[in-house]
Amino acid sequence: MDFRLEVSERDAWSIVAVSGEIDVATSPRFRERLIELISTGNHRIVVDLRWVDFIDSTGLGVLIGALKRLRSHEGELRLVIDDPRVLKIFDITGLDQVFEIDSVLDTAAP
Amino acid sequence: MDFRLEVSERDAWSIVAVSGEIDVATSPRFRERLIELISTGNHRIVVDLRWVDFIDSTGLGVLIGALKRLRSHEGELRLVIDDPRVLKIFDITGLDQVFEIDSVLDTAAP
Amino acid sequence: MSAEPIASVSDGDEEVIELVIPPRPDVVSVARLVVGAAVAMDPAFDEERSADLRLAASEACTNAIEAQLARRTGHDDSRSIILRCSLGRERIVMTVQDHGGGFDPDALVAHPEVTDPARLDHEDGLGIPLIRLLSDELEFRDSPGGTTVVMTFGPRPTTGRIG
Amino acid sequence: MSAEPIASVSDGDEEVIELVIPPRPDVVSVARLVVGAAVAMDPAFDEERSADLRLAASEACTNAIEAQLARRTGHDDSRSIILRCSLGRERIVMTVQDHGGGFDPDALVAHPEVTDPARLDHEDGLGIPLIRLLSDELEFRDSPGGTTVVMTFGPRPTTGRIG
Numbered sequence A, B: 001m002d003f004r005l006e007v008s009e010r011d012a013w014s015i016v017a018v019s020g021e022i023d024v025a026t027s028p029r030f031r032e033r034l035i036e037l038i039s040t041g042n043h044r045i046v047v048d049l050r051w052v053d054f055i056d057s058t059g060l061g062v063l064i065g066a067l068k069r070l071r072s073h074e075g076e077l078r079l080v081i082d083d084p085r086v087l088k089i090f091d092i093t094g095l096d097q098v099f100e101i102d103s104v105l106d107t108a109a110p
Numbered sequence C, D: 001m002s003a004e005p006i007a008s009v010s011d012g013d014e015e016v017i018e019l020v021i022p023p024r025p026d027v028v029s030v031a032r033l034v035v036g037a038a039v040a041m042d043p044a045f046d047e048e049r050s051a052d053l054r055l056a057a058s059e060a061c062t063n064a065i066e067a068q069l070a071r072r073t074g075h076d077d078s079r080s081i082i083l084r085c086s087l088g089r090e091r092i093v094m095t096v097q098d099h100g101g102g103f104d105p106d107a108l109v110a111h112p113e114v115t116d117p118a119r120l121d122h123e124d125g126l127g128i129p130l131i132r133l134l135s136d137e138l139e140f141r142d143s144p145g146g147t148t149v150v151m152t153f154g155p156r157p158t159t160g161r162i163g
C-alpha cells in the first residue's frame, strides 16, 4: 500500500512529511519512526500531512501517542493539513482542539 | 467510473481524446460517439489514447468496428498511444499490425 | 463481448457487493476501495459521504482483524472477514462479520474527553465512537464465533462531533 | 485499536480474497481493483504481471456478466458473480463463477486472424484468446447454472501473441 515518510530538518524543527494512507497496516511504521525521532532528542516536530489521502483512528492514535511523549519532554508537535477530508476527522473527533494545526508549512515551522 | 471523451478538429482530422478506463461499462459511450462522428461525415479520425489507463477487448472491439466503418468510406483511423501498458494489448493481440499507431499526436494528424 | 450495449439490470430493490478477506492489516485498504466503488453506484451519495463510509469500513474492518489476530478467547485467526454493502434506495447497509470471539459493546469503558489531558494516555478507543458518528444507525450483533457490525448510512454527510 | 503493532498472520499456505458482485457492467472496474490489490500482496508479481491479471479478470467478469444479462437459456440475471483470488507460493489462482447458463468453449468458432481484413467484421471474440494468452493455465468448468473459469498465473509476464 501507498505510504511514505520523509524526515528533514528546518531550524529547530524536525519535519516529518507523510504521504499515502495511514491505517492499521501503515501506522506501525509511522509510530516507530516518531518514537525513534523523539527518543533521539528531536522534541520539536512538525508532521506534514498534506500528501495524506486517508487517515483513520489508528493514525490519530499514533499522533496522540507522539503528543504525549513530546509533552513529557517539554516538546512541541504541530500538524500541517490542507485537505478538508483529512481535516474533517480531526474536526469530528474534537482533536482539532488538541493539536496545533496549520494549513501551510511556513507557519507550522517558523 | 472514470471515462471521458473530448472531440476537437485539427485540419482535416477529428481528434477524439479519451481518458480513463475503456471496458464493458464505458465502451458503449465510446462506440456511440465514434459512430456518430463517422455518420456525420468525419472520415479521418485520430483516437488519442494517451490518457487511457486501461483498455480491454471491449474497447478493442469498438476500435475494430470504427476501422471497418471508416474503411468503407475510404476514411482513415489512427491511434495515439504512448503508455507501454496500453500498447501491450495491441501488441499481444496482433492489432498493432492492423491499426496505424503513433506515439505523438503530431505525426498522427500531420 | 457482444457489440451491442448491454441492457442494464432491471432495477431490483437491493444490490449487494461483498468482499471476503483474510484477517491481515494490509487488506483494509482493499475494503475501502470496494466500499468507495459500491457507494459510487448510488448517485445520492456524494464524495464527502463516500469518505464517511470508507472511514467507517476501515474502522470496522480494523476492529474485526484485531479481534481475530489477538490471542483472545474464542478468536479464530484463520477465518475470513466478510464485508457486505447492500445498496437500497438512498440507503446503504454495510456489515462486517468477524470470528474474533465476540465482545460486549455496552461494557466498553469510555476514555476521558479528547480535551482532557488524561485522554493522551490512550492511543485507542476512537474507532467505535467514529463509526457511531459517521453512521445513521449502528448495531453490534453476535454471530457464530464473533461479531457482525451492522451500519446503516443515508446520503447526508456527517456534521456532528464525538461526545 | 491497540497501540501495539499487530503480529502478522501466521503464513498459511494460501490466502483468499473473494469479491461477490451483481451482474452489472460498472462493477467490472471494482473487480480489477480487488485483483490489483490481491496481486500486490505477493511481491513475486510485478506491476506488469499485475496488469495481466487485471486484464484477465476484466475479460472473465465481462463474459460472466454478459452471459447472465443475455436472454440466454438458463441464465439468471439476479444471481451474483463470484471472483476469487487464491494466493499460494508464487502462484495465483483466479476463478470467476457465473450463473449465465453455461457454454461449450470447444464449440466456439474462431474468427479469422486479426491481419485478415475479414476479421474487421467482428468486434467480439478477443476475450477468451486474451485470457488464454495471459494465464499459464485456463479451464472452463461447468458449475451450477453456469460456468466457473479457473485461471492460474505465475509471476512471469506474458510475452507471446495470440494465434
Ligand SMILES: Nc1ncnc2c1ncn2[C@@H]1O[C@H](COP(=O)(O)OP(=O)(O)O)[C@@H](O)[C@H]1O
Binding pocket: B057, C001, C002, D059, D063, D064, D067, D098, D100, D101, D102, D103, D108, D123, D124, D125, D126, D127, D128, D129, D147
Ligand atoms: N462465462 C460464460 N458464459 C457463457 N458464455 C460464455 C462465457 N464466456 C464466454 N462465453 C461465450 O464465448 C464467446 C466468446 O467469448 P470471448 O472470446 O470472451 O469473446 P466475446 O465475449 O467478445 O464474444 C462469447 O461470445 C460467449 O458466447
Ligand SMILES: Nc1ncnc2c1ncn2[C@@H]1O[C@H](COP(=O)(O)OP(=O)(O)O)[C@@H](O)[C@H]1O
Binding pocket: A057, C059, C063, C064, C067, C098, C100, C101, C102, C103, C108, C123, C124, C125, C126, C127, C128, C129, C147, D001, D002
Ligand atoms: N469486532 C470486534 N470484536 C471484538 N472486540 C471488538 C470488536 N470491535 C471492537 N472491539 C472491542 O472494543 C474496543 C474499542 O474499539 P474501538 O472504539 O474501535 O477502539 P480501538 O479499536 O482503538 O480499541 C476494542 O479495543 C475491542 O476490545
